[in-house]
Amino acid sequence: HYHLFTPMVKCDTEEGDTLAGKYKPRTKNIKHMCRYCHIPTAKGDRYSAKYPYKTQKEIEKLIRGGKLDKLQKISQHPIENAWYKILSNQGNDRGIHGATPSDKTHAIDLGMLKRTREIFFKAVGESAAVAQDIAGLGRLYGKLISHQSDRSMPLTNFSNSIGQGRKMAKEYKGVILLIAAILRSTKGRELVGTKKKFREDHKKDDWLLLVELLLEWEAYLCEPRMLKRHVKRLEKKHRFIMYIMKKVANRTTGMGLKIMKYHVVLHMADDILNFGVPLEFDTGANESHHKASKVAAKMTQRNASTFTQQVAERMFEFYLLDLGLQEVQHDHPIWDYYERNMHQAPSHIGV
Numbered sequence: 001h002y003h004l005f006t007p008m009v010k011c012d013t014e015e016g017d018t019l020a021g022k023y024k025p026r027t028k029n030i031k032h033m034c035r036y037c038h039i040p041t042a043k044g045d046r047y048s049a050k051y052p053y054k055t056q057k058e059i060e061k062l063i064r065g066g067k068l069d070k071l072q073k074i075s076q077h078p079i080e081n082a083w084y085k086i087l088s089n090q091g092n093d094r095g096i097h098g099a100t101p102s103d104k105t106h107a108i109d110l111g112m113l114k115r116t117r118e119i120f121f122k123a124v125g126e127s128a129a130v131a132q133d134i135a136g137l138g139r140l141y142g143k144l145i146s147h148q149s150d151r152s153m154p155l156t157n158f159s160n161s162i163g164q165g166r167k168m169a170k171e172y173k174g175v176i177l178l179i180a181a182i183l184r185s186t187k188g189r190e191l192v193g194t195k196k197k198f199r200e201d202h203k204k205d206d207w208l209l210l211v212e213l214l215l216e217w218e219a220y221l222c223e224p225r226m227l228k229r230h231v232k233r234l235e236k237k238h239r240f241i242m243y244i245m246k247k248v249a250n251r252t253t254g255m256g257l258k259i260m261k262y263h264v265v266l267h268m269a270d271d272i273l274n275f276g277v278p279l280e281f282d283t284g285a286n287e288s289h290h291k292a293s294k295v296a297a298k299m300t301q302r303n304a305s306t307f308t309q310q311v312a313e314r315m316f317e318f319y320l321l322d323l324g325l326q327e328v329q330h331d332h333p334i335w336d337y338y339e340r341n342m343h344q345a346p347s348h349i350g351v
Contacts (some may be wrong), residue, residue: 002054007089007100008274010281012045013107013260016100019083021059023075026260032075036267044258056084056095101271102264104221105284109169111261112339113214113247117175119249120207123197134191135161138178145181146173168285173218176211210248217241221278226281234269238296241265292318348351 008018017024020035034040039051054074058219063078083096087222092098124131142156154174158167162175182188186243193200198207242265251257268278273282296314300307 003088005085005088007091008087008101008281009083009096010103010283010286011100012105013102013264019081019100020054020097021077021079021081021231023077027257028253028255030075031073033258034263035100036094036264038074040262043161044263045246045256045261047239047266051099053092053094054097055093056097057093059095059097060084066306089274093156093172098270098274099223101275101281102261102268103281103283104218104278105169105282105287107261107268108236109172109220109262109284110223112265113176113218114167115251115261116214116245116249117163117172117179119251120179123249124163124192124195126163128195130191130194131163132161134182135163137188137191138175138184140164141178141185142174143179154259159193166326173215177213178315180208180211180215183211197207207249210244213241224279226272226275226277228273231269231272235266236326238265238269238343258289 008243009016011019014024017028017035020033022032023030026033026041028041030041032038033044035054035324037053039046039049039053043049055078059081062076065082066078067193067262068078081096083099087095087099089099102104121131121134124134139158139162142162145153146155146157153172154177156174156178158171158174162178167175187200189204192204242262245262246257271281272278293315296311296318297307299314300310303310
């Protein structure tokens with residue numbers, strides 16, 4: 001038999017919980033919130049937390065011994081996990097419980113950055129008139145920032161408000177950049193200063209420190225190469241980032257910051273040491289493959305029994321239409337005119 005070398009699994013947070021056999025719900029009634037370690041859900045927002053990791057040997061022993069009550073206390077399903085026999089990583093004894101690293105797209109872009117935007121505009125007042133003025137200022141700055149040739153800059157020119165609506169994961173760093181610009185500008189500080197939570201200058205400066213720190217951190221995590229000695233120092237630096245987040249932008253709704261996307265920052269440095277730079281296990285590129293199927297899914301009857309078949313049919317129709325359009329375009333007389341006179345075919349011709 002030929003066994004594939006499988007050191008880890010590239011997945012998002014929910015998929016990682018499923019593969020590790022952990023309970024998927026993350027309500028306050030669930031004992032443990034993390035698939036990595038034994039931290040109780042009630043202490044999930046502690047940036048100074050240090051709890052032992054879950055190991056394959058530990059979980060297997062409880063399952064074989066039928067210790068269902070103990071498994072329940074650590075929020076683990078009593079299943080014979082097939083991944084225990086598949087993984088080839090010999091770097092530690094954690095098995096699948098340490099082989100589902102949290103990716104940057106979900107943990108940072110859709111986690112820390114998205115939550116920061118949410119908490120900022122909640123502090124400003126989502127329905128307040130000043131929130132609309134701030135959003136308008138953000139739109140103005142977004143257009144100005146986009147007028148440059150640096151392709152490494154994030155997208156800042158949004159058609160809708162930066163404080164409302166869903167954004168793609170990669171767009172949230174652009175939103176955070178605009179919040180930083182607002183907090184740096186005279187007009188922006190004047191607007192946010194009308195709200196109680198931003199009245200003193202030091203509170204505005206605290207928010208500015210947070211958003212600039214998040215931008216620097218996100219840029220570092222996108223680096224294609226990292227020095228080992230720097231990564232080892234990340235554990236302490238990540239705790240500092242979590243401390244600033246909790247002090248400046250503490251979430252008061254729902255579970256607060258007792259959420260996996262906040263706690264998982266504690267484990268990121270260890271993931272990088274084990275599996276390489278974050279780009280190695282980021283799911284951003286994989287997520288882009290879903291766009292066509294998501295459009296097709298919206299064009300079905302949403303019936304569970306026929307959903308898969310109908311999505312496949314819509315996808316097949318998309319491919320046929322694209323192929324037919326290309327054939328029609330190449331046969332069109334205007335195309336021949338461009339090829340004869342311009343020595344190149346146009347990128348698109350309306351037919």
